[in-house]
Amino acid sequence: MTTKISTADARKNFANIVNKVAYGKETIVLTRRGQDVAALVSIDELELIQQIEDHIDLEDAKLALAESGENIPAEEVWKQLGL
Template identity: 45%
Template sequence: MPTMRKSTNPAVTTAVARKNFSDLINRVAYGKDRVVLTRRNKPLAAVVPIEDIALIEEIEDREDLKAAQAALREVKRKGTIPWARIKKELNLP
């Protein structure tokens, strides 16, 4: 598991976030702040602008595509194992 780097984003306890939810959402949505929610002084979650989520999903899609392309290259190099053989080796019905 990667270690968390020191965040420069403001931290807010979950209790404070609940009390000021509307203000928190406005800070994130319109001010483009990233807010780390904490409980017992430990980072728990983050509230981020929707643009950040879109960027994260784009990065994940690129990484998935790279992994799929690598898997296809490996199949071309090494071939595949027939499903019947795998079932037999694993004693599957």
């Protein structure tokens, strides 16, 4: 369930909102002048989002390696990037 709340109201009810997100597993979308500006999600949801992003990044990397046809040692990449 997603609830929208203004940033001004969020400031006034911060502790209550954090509890809803942390313990009620509720997603809160913060708005400013009627526009969505941020979202508060539980740590479990954040970790899931990060795992999904990591999986997508890994799949993209595998695809890029397959398309390049060659493996480049990390040291060479770092050298090319000046690291």
